[in-house]
Structure formats: C-alpha cells, structure tokens
Amino acid sequence: MKNNNIDIFLKQPRRGKTREAQLTPHKLRRSAVWGVARKATAAVWGGATVILILALLLASCRDRVEPPTPYDIPIPKGFPTILNIPADNPMTVEGVELGRLLFHDPHLCGYTGTEPDSLMSCATCHRQECNFDIGADNPRFPDGKARGRTTGKPTIHNVMPLMNLVFNHEGYLWNGLVSNENPNANQRTIEDIVRMAIIADDELCSTETRTVAAIKADSKYPPLFKKAFGTEEITMERIQKAIAQYVRSLVATNSKFDRYLQGLEQLTPQELHGYVLFTTEEGADCFHCHGSSGSPLFTTNLFYNNGLDAVPSDAHDRVSVTGDPHDCGAYRAPSLRNVTISAPYMHDGRFKTLDEVLEFYNAEVQNSPTISPLMHHVNDGGVRLTPNEIADLKAFLETLTDD
Numbered sequence: 001m002k003n004n005n006i007d008i009f010l011k012q013p014r015r016g017k018t019r020e021a022q023l024t025p026h027k028l029r030r031s032a033v034w035g036v037a038r039k040a041t042a043a044v045w046g047g048a049t050v051i052l053i054l055a056l057l058l059a060s061c062r063d064r065v066e067p068p069t070p071y072d073i074p075i076p077k078g079f080p081t082i083l084n085i086p087a088d089n090p091m092t093v094e095g096v097e098l099g100r101l102l103f104h105d106p107h108l109c110g111y112t113g114t115e116p117d118s119l120m121s122c123a124t125c126h127r128q129e130c131n132f133d134i135g136a137d138n139p140r141f142p143d144g145k146a147r148g149r150t151t152g153k154p155t156i157h158n159v160m161p162l163m164n165l166v167f168n169h170e171g172y173l174w175n176g177l178v179s180n181e182n183p184n185a186n187q188r189t190i191e192d193i194v195r196m197a198i199i200a201d202d203e204l205c206s207t208e209t210r211t212v213a214a215i216k217a218d219s220k221y222p223p224l225f226k227k228a229f230g231t232e233e234i235t236m237e238r239i240q241k242a243i244a245q246y247v248r249s250l251v252a253t254n255s256k257f258d259r260y261l262q263g264l265e266q267l268t269p270q271e272l273h274g275y276v277l278f279t280t281e282e283g284a285d286c287f288h289c290h291g292s293s294g295s296p297l298f299t300t301n302l303f304y305n306n307g308l309d310a311v312p313s314d315a316h317d318r319v320s321v322t323g324d325p326h327d328c329g330a331y332r333a334p335s336l337r338n339v340t341i342s343a344p345y346m347h348d349g350r351f352k353t354l355d356e357v358l359e360f361y362n363a364e365v366q367n368s369p370t371i372s373p374l375m376h377h378v379n380d381g382g383v384r385l386t387p388n389e390i391a392d393l394k395a396f397l398e399t400l401t402d403d
C-alpha cells in the first residue's frame, strides 16, 4: 500500500515536465495564465498528497506489529547444546510470557465460573515451588495422587517434574510415549502433551472448544497473542505453542553443585564423600543412569528397570511403547536435579521421602528377569551402604537443588 502511493507521487512531476518542454513560445505565452492557475492547483494537490502520505505512514507505524524477541536459553558448560525445539515453534520472550500466564490460568480447563473445585490449571499438578511436580503437600491432592478435574479419576502415573525438558531427546512421560519417533503425529512434542493434558479425563477434563472459548473470554489475552504470534487470533494451536515454549524455558542449571564445578563454591567433606559414593560402582553406583559432572542433566533420559518389583504389573511401562518384553518394568530415569523438592518419588509415587528412596536402593532392590544389568548390587538386595554413607549420599543429592 504505502510503496504504491510513493511511486505515483514520484512519477507525476516527471510526466508534467516532459509535456511543458514540447510547447512552442507562442503557446507558452497563451498558457502562462493557465500555468499560474495550474501551479496553484498543483501546490494544493501536492500539499494534500504530502499530508495524505504522512497520515498513511503514521497509521502504518501504529499498526505495525513488532516481531517477537527471540528467547535464548542459557546453556551452561557441559550441558547438551542441541535443544528439542520444533522448527515451527521457535521460542520468543513474548511466547514464553504468554505461556506462563496460560499454564497458571485456572480457566485453561474451559470452566469460566468461580467454583474453586471446578477450576484447574497445569500448575494444579505442576507446582513451581515443587520443581513443577505435585509436591508432598499439594492443597488439592494432599495424598500426592493427582486426579481428573471433574471425574476424580486418578492419573495412571505419578506427576513428573517439568525441568530441563528442552534437553531431552529420548521421549517424554514416564514410558517415553511422546517422542519424535512416535508414528502418531499427535504424540511427538510438548505441544502435543499440552493438548493431551487439556482434554484428558484424568487431568483438565476439557475440550478444545471449551478451552479456547474460556481463554477468548478474558480480554487480557488478545493483545498478548498478538505480541507472541502477530495477530490477536486465539486458537488451540497457539495455546499449545505458547505453553510448550514456557515449559521449554524451565531449566535448572544453578545448584550448589554447579557452582562447585565452576570453582565458585566449595562442597563440604560430607557432600564430597557423597559425590564419590554416587559416582563409584563399589559405592552407591547411581551415576550410570543418573549422570554426574560429565553428564550434568543428572539423568541419561533413558529407560531402565531399577528393581522396584519382582513382578512388575503396570500395563503402561516402557513395553507399552516399544512392544519389547525386555522393557518390562522399565521407566525413564528421572533427573536428580531438585530431587529434594520433587516428592513423591517413582512412576507410582510409592516413596514419600528421599530417605525411603535411599533405603530402597540400599537394601530392597528386587531381582527379576528384566532388571537392568546396571543394577550391579541386586544379588545383595542393594548397595549396602552404612548409615553414615547414606547420610553423605543424601547430603550430596541436596547440593543438586537450584536456588
């Protein structure tokens, strides 16, 4: 629009000049009077055109949508540099901010009333203060077991923390169902998990139509969608994209242990001894599956049977994804970052405290045909540390919590 107008304005005087050069002196005299009149008219038109153009320019400035600002994830030394971000949803500051609001918005469940028990957001189960896990003291679910908003139906598994997901390429959920390898194109990304959580009858119990309508009903959103996506349009796809951007922005990379690796802070002798136990096979032997200084996510994000049950009985373990019977009882090893605030523990939340988890690895490991070969101490029922060593190991695990 703007460019076309400028072209017309530039071309007109050139045409005028050419015509005047072709006039004879006689004709020139006759046309002098007309010339004055013409010039006056031209001046008026010219002025009007300038004003029109200025007005157009002004209007177009006001309507111009600033492109969103790219969001950079800080990647500390040693962390994976390849991020799991779909090409069609690059992270932006505005997208992450919109996603943060939607993630915590109780109307995301499609209910626009005020009855608190009928409301639910992602944050009902994924609480920031609990490493985005359910927490041992959840006001809605005091027993630590998540249930559907209107159905009361328990979730199949324990809630997972949402931290460092952008570094995970091996699959999401306890069994890794949601991954780029999934033949079902609707079960590959965090965007897909957002939709699944919104419509699941054991989570938000909504429909796409109800959720979109509830978000549209809130007048604060259209300008925020415009900032993030260029127009005010509110769609399910945009809701998914914004929330997924926010989830990817959740990174835990600044614990006492990180500062120790950077030479900024010292570990106590007890914490250091716990670290040695963690990373030695004859010690606590945790590092093969849960990482170490060289694998700072504190998980491989791979799937193992860690010996919780002699006869695993969950139909939604890793076998349900791979079809491979060797995966019986296997789940993704969770990251141990922020583990002190991620209770309850394991895919079924069977352990309420870290002490219970350590007691399990110490003396309650169950043998089975599909236990991971990395559970080296299974024949002793566990790693058999002394109470002091257990205390040291726990002290080390506590250094993995972000400030």
Ligand code: HEC
Pocket (backbone or CB within 6 Å): 103, 120, 121, 122, 123, 124, 125, 126, 146, 147, 148, 149, 155, 156, 157, 158, 159, 160, 161, 162, 165, 171, 172, 173, 174, 175, 190, 193, 194, 195, 197, 198, 202, 203, 204, 243, 247
């Ligand atoms: C009723 C509780 C509940 C609500 C509400 C809920 N979730 Fe979850 N979330 C879970 C459970 C349970 C799991 C683990 C499911 C499994 O693996 O079987 C999970 C897993 C996830 C994961 C996978 C994490 C990983 O490391 O693989 C993501 C991502 C996630 N949720 C995002 C969300 C988002 C976004 C919302 C809001 C749209 C949401 N959740 C709402 C219970 C909930």
Ligand code: HEC
Pocket (backbone or CB within 6 Å): 284, 285, 286, 287, 288, 289, 290, 303, 304, 305, 306, 308, 330, 331, 332, 333, 334, 335, 336, 339, 342, 344, 345, 346, 347, 348, 357, 361, 372, 374, 375, 383
């Ligand atoms: C063979 C691999 C493997 C080894 C070795 C291993 N783990 Fe695990 N760990 C897992 C898997 C897999 C899970 C999840 C199992 C489940 O939920 O069924 C898990 C879960 C955990 C959890 C619960 C985390 C949560 O958020 O629910 C903690 C804590 C933990 N392990 C700590 C340790 C410690 C400490 C050691 C060493 C004493 C250790 N693990 C050794 C694979 C392993």
